[in-house]
Amino acid sequence: MRIDDRLEIETPEGALLTLSLAGPVTRAMAYGIDLLLRLLIFAIVALLLSLAGKAGTGLMLITLFLLEWFYPTLFEALRHGQTPGKKWMGIAVVHSNGSPLSFNGSLIRNLLRTADAFPLFYLLGFVSTLISPRFQRLGDMAANTLVIHVENPATSSKNEQGYNEAPDWSLNRDDQLALLAFQERHEQFSEARQQELAQLAYPELSPPLALKKLQAVTRFLMEGAR
Amino acid sequence: MKQIRFEQQYRPGWESLEQQLTQLEAVRVSRRKALPLDHFVGDYRQLCHQLALARERSYSLELQQYLNNLVLRAHRQLYRYNPPLAERIGQFFAHGFPQAVRRQWQWHLISALSFVLSIALAWWLVQQQPDMVYTVLDESSLADIEMMYQPEGSDVNVHEGRTGEDDVVMFGFYIKNNIGIAFRTFAGGLLLGVGAIVVMLFNGSFFGAIAAHLINVGGDQPFFTFVIAHGAPELTAIVLAGGAGLRLGWAIIAPGAYTRLDALRLAARDALPTMYGVFTLLLLAAFIEAFWSPREFEPMVKYAVGAACWGLLYLYLIFGGRDGSRKR
Numbered sequence: 192m193r194i195d196d197r198l199e200i201e202t203p204e205g206a207l208l209t210l211s212l213a214g215p216v217t218r219a220m221a222y223g224i225d226l227l228l229r230l231l232i233f234a235i236v237a238l239l240l241s242l243a244g245k246a247g248t249g250l251m252l253i254t255l256f257l258l259e260w261f262y263p264t265l266f267e268a269l270r271h272g273q274t275p276g277k278k279w280m281g282i283a284v285v286h287s288n289g290s291p292l293s294f295n296g297s298l299i300r301n302l303l304r305t306a307d308a309f310p311l312f313y314l315l316g317f318v319s320t321l322i323s324p325r326f327q328r329l330g331d332m333a334a335n336t337l338v339i340h341v342e343n344p345a346t347s348s349k350n351e352q353g354y355n356e357a358p359d360w361s362l363n364r365d366d367q368l369a370l371l372a373f374q375e376r377h378e379q380f381s382e383a384r385q386q387e388l389a390q391l392a393y394p395e396l397s398p399p400l401a402l403k404k405l406q407a408v409t410r411f412l413m414e415g416a417r
Numbered sequence: 418m419k420q421i422r423f424e425q426q427y428r429p430g431w432e433s434l435e436q437q438l439t440q441l442e443a444v445r446v447s448r449r450k451a452l453p454l455d456h457f458v459g460d461y462r463q464l465c466h467q468l469a470l471a472r473e474r475s476y477s478l479e480l481q482q483y484l485n486n487l488v489l490r491a492h493r494q495l496y497r498y499n500p501p502l503a504e505r506i507g508q509f510f511a512h513g514f515p516q517a518v519r520r521q522w523q524w525h526l527i528s529a530l531s532f533v534l535s536i537a538l539a540w541w542l543v544q545q546q547p548d549m550v551y552t553v554l555d556e557s558s559l560a561d562i563e564m565m566y567q568p569e570g571s572d573v574n575v576h577e578g579r580t581g582e583d584d585v586v587m588f589g590f591y592i593k594n595n596i597g598i599a600f601r602t603f604a605g606g607l608l609l610g611v612g613a614i615v616v617m618l619f620n621g622s623f624f625g626a627i628a629a630h631l632i633n634v635g636g637d638q639p640f641f642t643f644v645i646a647h648g649a650p651e652l653t654a655i656v657l658a659g660g661a662g663l664r665l666g667w668a669i670i671a672p673g674a675y676t677r678l679d680a681l682r683l684a685a686r687d688a689l690p691t692m693y694g695v696f697t698l699l700l701l702a703a704f705i706e707a708f709w710s711p712r713e714f715e716p717m718v719k720y721a722v723g724a725a726c727w728g729l730l731y732l733y734l735i736f737g738g739r740d741g742s743r744k745r
Contacts, residue, residue, distance in 0.1 A: 202465065202488070202492055204461070204462055204465040205465065205469065206464075206465035206466075206468050206469055206488050207468075207469075207472070208485065208488060208489055208492065209485050210489075244582065245580075245582035245583065245585070245586055246581075246582045246585040246586070248585075248586045248589065249582075249584075249585035249586040249587070249588055249589030249590070250585070250589060251589065252586075252589030252590050252592065252593045253588075253589045253592050253593065255593055256589075256592050256593040256596060256597065259597070260596070260597070260600060271442075271493075285493075288496075289489065289492055289493070290492070290493060290496040290497070291493045291496075291497050295686075295689055298689065298692075299685045299686075299689055302600055302603055302604060302692060303603075303604045303607055303685075304604065305600065305601045305604035305605065306604040306605065306607035306608055306612070309608060309612075329607055332678055332681055332682070333607070333665070333681050333682060333684075333685035334682075334685060335682050364475055367475045368475065368478065371475070371477045371478050371479075372478055374477070375477060375478055375479045412477075
């Protein structure tokens with residue numbers, strides 16, 4: 192079993208989808224943003240309705256009810272599983288087969304929110320997300336839904352030019368993946384760290400040379416002998 | 418085939434699919450028919466194939482990620498849930514709701530019994546020993562309640578001078594309060610059914626104690642003429658929410674042939690129609706409670722209307738949707 196937050200789902204067409212699950216902290220932050228937004232909406236509505244006198248109080252209570260119970264449901268059902276807070280955090284609710292959230296699914300998970308909030312500050316829901324292998328709170332389990340990351344990084348198939356060189360050992364699949372991951376993510380590391388990593392592959396070379404050699408090999412993997 | 422050639426060959430296809438997806442995501446479900454989507458399904462199948470190839474051939478992770486995201490977006494659009502709404506709502510009230518209630522009659526019975534028995538117990542206790550009412554309510558709220566239901570012929574009448582605006586305030590209050598209680602009762606059921614039972618017992622003894630106390634102080638006629646009509650949908654809805662919650666709790670306690678997770682899922686799906694019904698009943702109750710119950714009429718009229726509410730509601734729940742077609 193892989194110990195990370197990815198989940199693979201097979202579609203009816205036989206393709207494997209990889210979903211990356213959102214953890215409790217991201218979700219709590221999304222919830223916080225939604226909470227602030229709801230307070231803001233309520234403050235504005237209350238301000239407007241206070242001009243309407245007594246009947247305004249009644250409407251205010253209805254607004255409070257709608258904000259409490261239907262704000263998440265309506266946003267999730269109508270906006271591709273995203274409340275504004277979730278959108279901000281780049282997460283969305285989907286059914287566990289990866290299909291978009293239905294109204295019923297959203298309603299179940301939001302009606303059961305009270306049980307997750309029990310006894311205070313979403314303690315039960317928090318514990319449940321930690322125990323569940325798919326980061327589901329109780330409402331998610333009952334509705335069979337997941338919260339996933341949905342950011343869509345645009346592919347940049349930039350090809351640095353340079354000489355390439357066939358690796359001097361026979362690559363297996365894991366080696367390939369490791370090299371490709373290095374190629375794609377090396378810009379996130381400092382030069383020294385890159386050299387350090389490269390030396391894992393070529394301990395006999397000096398750090399700068401090892402890095403150069405490793406880059407040539409990954410280039411070979413990307414482009415092949417053209 | 419090397420990755421570069423693979424990308425060169427298929428990228429135009431991916432880009433056209435991306436365009437179609439952008440269009441699809443922008444419009445509402447009902448307007449999708451107008452879009453030119455003849456190639457969508459074919460393109461999607463090819464994309465799935467290409468993703469599998471890219472994985473098998475260990476092309477760069479970045480490309481795999483890009484294709485994976487594209488498949489994910491297309492999958493979402495293709496398998497999107499697409500309901501014809503008005504028809505489903507009609508079907509629901511004609512068949513779905515009463516059938517859903519009857520399907521889980523055991524749970525609603527348990528919920529109703531715990532409610533009714535706690536009413537009876539509190540009622541009996543307060544009738545025997547009037548001071549017992551203070552175990553449920555404190556003095557000031559009791560005074561408020563006595564104010565509201567002054568006996569016939571007294572000088573004060575709180576409903577007099579009540580305006581349309583007050584009705585709206587109360588309507589909002591009933592919506593927020595009662596529907597919130599019903600939803601919480603349902604969710605409370607998830608805690609092994611305890612939450613749901615506690616709410617039923619608590620509300621039951623509350624109601625029983627107040628009723629008995631008002632009889633003791635002679636305010637029974639204003640009280641019963643006030644509650645009888647909206648009591649039908651309101652009390653029924655709370656009992657149904659409790660029953661639906663118990664069903665959830667039992668799925669966790671005794672999942673039967675399923676795993677606990679699957680049992681919970683099935684129970685939630687099964688209980689959801691009841692909750693839609695509960696919501697509707699409580700809206701109805703709030704309307705009656707805010708706009709009909711405070712009106713002054715002859716007690717006979719109020720009792721007759723109240724009896725009609727109870728009768729019609731239970732006729733509907735017991736006989737509604739029994740036309741032989743077992744639609745779910």
